[in-house]
Structure formats: C-alpha cells, structure tokens
Amino acid sequence: MNRSGKTADTMEGSGLTISASSIKVNEATLDEDTLVFSITSQKLSNGMGVCVCRTYEDFEWLQQSLFAPDEPDLHGVIFPPLPAKLIMSPQSQINNKTLKQLGFLALGDCCRTYCEALELYLQQVALHPILSKNKALETLLTNTESPGKQRAKKGIFNRLSQVMEEKRKESHKDVDDFFQNERDNNSNMTALTKVTTERFLDVVLAEQRLSVASKHLSSSIQLWVNQEDSANAAFSKICLKTSKVFETIKRNFEKTAENNISTLGLGLDLQSRYQEAEKEMLFRRTCKLVELEAANKNTERAKANKKGIMEEVRNVLEKQFDGMSSMARQEVGRFHQSRVALLRTALVSWCEQQLNTATEIAALYSEHLEACQKLPEE
Known part of the structure; x- marks a missing residue:
C-alpha cells in the first residue's frame, strides 16, 4: 500500500x-x-x-x-x-x-x-x-x-481577465442539482480545510519554537557546570542531568514537529490544493453552462436567415457541455474516493510515527528518572 x-x-x-x-x-x-x-x-x-x-x-x-x-x-x-x-x-x-x-x-x-x-x-x-x-x-x-523551455508563459492580463470572469460567473445558478450541491459542498470544504491546515501549521511552528527554546535552555544550564570546583561537584552533576533532560525535551518537540509535517501536514496541504482544483473544474463547467444559455437565447432571438447558423453553434456547445458534465461526474466520484483514501493514509501514518516517537521519548525519560534517583547516592 x-x-x-x-x-x-x-x-x-x-x-x-x-x-x-x-x-x-x-x-x-x-x-x-x-x-x-x-x-x-x-x-x-x-x-x-x-x-x-x-x-x-x-x-x-x-x-x-x-x-x-x-x-x-x-x-x-x-x-x-x-x-x-x-x-x-x-x-x-x-x-x-x-x-x-x-x-x-x-x-x-x-x-x-x-x-x-x-x-x-x-x-x-x-x-x-x-x-x-x-x-x-x-x-x-x-x-x-x-522540456521546460517550451513552456508558454501566461501574461498578467490573462489572469486579470480570469479573476473578473470568476466574479461574474461564480454565483451563477446551476441547472443540475448534483453540480449545484457539489459547488456548495466544495465552497464549505475549501474554507474548512484551509482553516484546519492553518491551525495545524500553527501547532507545528509552536513545536519548532519550543524545540529551539529547549535547546537554548539546555545550553544555558551547561554553562553553570564547573567540573574543576570539587565544592560544587554535586550541583554540577544536577546541572548536567537537567541539561540532558532538556535535550530530550528538545528532541521530543523536534521529532513531533517532523512527524506532523511529513504525514498529516502534507496530507492536509494536498487536501487543500485538491479542493481548489475541484473548484476550478466546477467553475470551468459553469462558464460553459453560461455560454450554452447565451447561445440558446441568441438562437431564440435570431432572424430566419441566421437561425440555422445559431442552431449549429448551440448544438456544438450543447455537445461539449454534455461531454464535459459526463466527465465531471466521473471525476467528482474519483475525487471523493481518492480524498478519503489519502486522508486516511496520512492519519494512519501520523498516528504510527507519533506512537513510535512517544515510545522512544518515554524510554529516554525513564532513563533520566532513574539517573536522577541515583543522584543522592552519588
């Protein structure tokens, strides 16, 4: 798998x-x-x-x-x-x-x-x-x-035209309840996935900051160690043990953040980008729908000498729209299956890696606890 x-x-x-x-x-x-x-x-x-x-x-x-x-x-x-x-x-x-x-x-x-x-x-x-x-x-x-040298670059005016077109057509009512519901669901899921990804990213950034802070604290404690001073030997041993504990804390935050990034973080990022990809596909279909509805109106208003030409244009657009809609239905079904499978895989991998890290860190904490318990004897 x-x-x-x-x-x-x-x-x-x-x-x-x-x-x-x-x-x-x-x-x-x-x-x-x-x-x-x-x-x-x-x-x-x-x-x-x-x-x-x-x-x-x-x-x-x-x-x-x-x-x-x-x-x-x-x-x-x-x-x-x-x-x-x-x-x-x-x-x-x-x-x-x-x-x-x-x-x-x-x-x-x-x-x-x-x-x-x-x-x-x-x-x-x-x-x-x-x-x-x-x-x-x-x-x-x-x-x-x-092959990248063959790439055709898009101008800024193409992008500006696309944005204006989106604003004009994105709220257009769909004639098919299936696609209207999918557009509504996509809008909600896109917003929710984006918020979830941003919040999880905040968690990872906090873990990384805590890892750096733990490292600095460990280094600072080591500055108190004076192995040449026999009078403060006991205090130096405590400082060394404490410094190692914070090294382990640093490792815990570091490993946890790495796991979050490589598993669930990557999965959420892919989910968010795929939601945008579905939104783009649904918008392309909406644009074709608007084009077809305009062709229908033009055909109805056309004079007798232009009626045949307008009907031919309408029939071509209708065929294109039907083919696009048929493909879109299949794609939406594949998208939902793939989305669930990808997120499930990311969650399982996230749990497995975090459990492994927790087991590793727990063993290190046990070693530190045992070492600290022996300090009075030393």
Missing part, C-alpha cells in the same frame, strides 16, 4: 510505460538560484531504472501540457494540483510571504517535504486514467533534455 491508498497492482495508467509507484523525487539541489530535482522511475516492461533532473519550470510545462483547450471533455477533469514554486532565499530563511504561500511545503529539512509534494503530484498524474495517456508525462520522466 502506498500513500495514494492504492496497491501497486492498480496504480499503472493504461498509456504509461513507467511504473507509477516507482516515481520518486529524491532530492533537490541548488544550482546558483535554481532548484534542480532528481527524479527516478522504473520501466514497466523490464524494470530498468530511469533518472532525470528537472526544474520547477518543467513541472509547469507538464501541467500546461495536460490541459488541452481543444478537447472539451478534458475541461471536466480535476487536474492534480501542482504546488506553488519554492523560492530559496540566500540565507535559506523562511519569511512570512513564503510561509503563507506554501505552508507546510516551506518547512522540512533540505526541501524534503517539498520533494514529497512534487512526488505525490507526479504519482497522481500517473494514476489518472486519462492524464496518464498524455505523452508529456513520459517525456518529463524519461527524456534527458529539459
């Missing part, structure tokens, strides 16, 4: 020659001011390993390549969400802007959490029954040359 909640036998996409379960983003290295990710995978036919190096622009190229504007049915697909770009500052410090944009993905040692998020993204694309057939995915995983 892997983090997607599926077994290896059910993971392989029908059009992909790479084993989806074998896709790993192993590490990120900084080349001047650019992060380079090492990606490994295995061929399904012979198990041969493949290793490529990719930048974030390559991932953006893949995401854009998956969305084909000339295939209306694909507008009903919930595309696996690509994490926002990780910007490395010269001092490798996490500022408030980066933390707000990336959340848990900005934390973790040596970009490990961010690599795991990109790994999950690639695996989700490879698992998708339609997107896995796109040759762009195999190009990204196997070609030695970077």
Whole structure:
C-alpha cells in the first residue's frame, strides 16, 4: 500500500510505460538560484531504472501540457494540483510571504517535504486514467533534455481577465442539482480545510519554537557546570542531568514537529490544493453552462436567415457541455474516493510515527528518572 491508498497492482495508467509507484523525487539541489530535482522511475516492461533532473519550470510545462483547450471533455477533469514554486532565499530563511504561500511545503529539512509534494503530484498524474495517456508525462520522466523551455508563459492580463470572469460567473445558478450541491459542498470544504491546515501549521511552528527554546535552555544550564570546583561537584552533576533532560525535551518537540509535517501536514496541504482544483473544474463547467444559455437565447432571438447558423453553434456547445458534465461526474466520484483514501493514509501514518516517537521519548525519560534517583547516592 502506498500513500495514494492504492496497491501497486492498480496504480499503472493504461498509456504509461513507467511504473507509477516507482516515481520518486529524491532530492533537490541548488544550482546558483535554481532548484534542480532528481527524479527516478522504473520501466514497466523490464524494470530498468530511469533518472532525470528537472526544474520547477518543467513541472509547469507538464501541467500546461495536460490541459488541452481543444478537447472539451478534458475541461471536466480535476487536474492534480501542482504546488506553488519554492523560492530559496540566500540565507535559506523562511519569511512570512513564503510561509503563507506554501505552508507546510516551506518547512522540512533540505526541501524534503517539498520533494514529497512534487512526488505525490507526479504519482497522481500517473494514476489518472486519462492524464496518464498524455505523452508529456513520459517525456518529463524519461527524456534527458529539459522540456521546460517550451513552456508558454501566461501574461498578467490573462489572469486579470480570469479573476473578473470568476466574479461574474461564480454565483451563477446551476441547472443540475448534483453540480449545484457539489459547488456548495466544495465552497464549505475549501474554507474548512484551509482553516484546519492553518491551525495545524500553527501547532507545528509552536513545536519548532519550543524545540529551539529547549535547546537554548539546555545550553544555558551547561554553562553553570564547573567540573574543576570539587565544592560544587554535586550541583554540577544536577546541572548536567537537567541539561540532558532538556535535550530530550528538545528532541521530543523536534521529532513531533517532523512527524506532523511529513504525514498529516502534507496530507492536509494536498487536501487543500485538491479542493481548489475541484473548484476550478466546477467553475470551468459553469462558464460553459453560461455560454450554452447565451447561445440558446441568441438562437431564440435570431432572424430566419441566421437561425440555422445559431442552431449549429448551440448544438456544438450543447455537445461539449454534455461531454464535459459526463466527465465531471466521473471525476467528482474519483475525487471523493481518492480524498478519503489519502486522508486516511496520512492519519494512519501520523498516528504510527507519533506512537513510535512517544515510545522512544518515554524510554529516554525513564532513563533520566532513574539517573536522577541515583543522584543522592552519588
């Protein structure tokens, strides 16, 4: 069983020659001011390993390549969400802007959490029954040359137009109760997931601060130790024992925070981004619905000499809308199943790791207690 909640036998996409379960983003290295990710995978036919190096622009190229504007049915697909770009500052410090944009993905040692998020993204694309057939995915995983240079950049005016369109159409009433209910549920779940993720992130940041404070306190106590002064030997021993206790407390907070980030934190972050991805798909369908309703009105008002042309336009839009809606229904069903499986896997992994940490720390506390009980004898 892997983090997607599926077994290896059910993971392989029908059009992909790479084993989806074998896709790993192993590490990120900084080349001047650019992060380079090492990606490994295995061929399904012979198990041969493949290793490529990719930048974030390559991932953006893949995401854009998956969305084909000339295939209306694909507008009903919930595309696996690509994490926002990780910007490395010269001092490798996490500022408030980066933390707000990336959340848990900005934390973790040596970009490990961010690599795991990109790994999950690639695996989700490879698992998708339609997107896995796109040759762009195999190009990204196997070609030695970077495909990111072919990326088409979006201008700021495109984004501004999209925002204005969203404001105008997002409250449009749907003709299908199934999709209207899904839009309402998505709006509620998106808000709740975002709040939950933010609160859990606050917990992790507090644990990290407590870990640093415990380390400082341990170091400060060690300054009181004077092994050359025999008169204060007993006091020095107490200070040493106390310092070790705070080292263990520091380790507890540190390990707990790491577990929170790599399991439930990563799971909540993925949930939040997937809710946004579903919202985008539902909005695309709403836009097509508005377009179809406008075509119906234009057909009714059209004069006799233009009636046939307008009916033809309406019929094309209706066919596109029906195909998109059919695809969207399937995607919503897959989305809910995947969402539950991913969250369950994250919760189970979180519980297991925290239990292991608690067992380890409890054993260390027992050793400290035993050592402290022997102090009067010494």
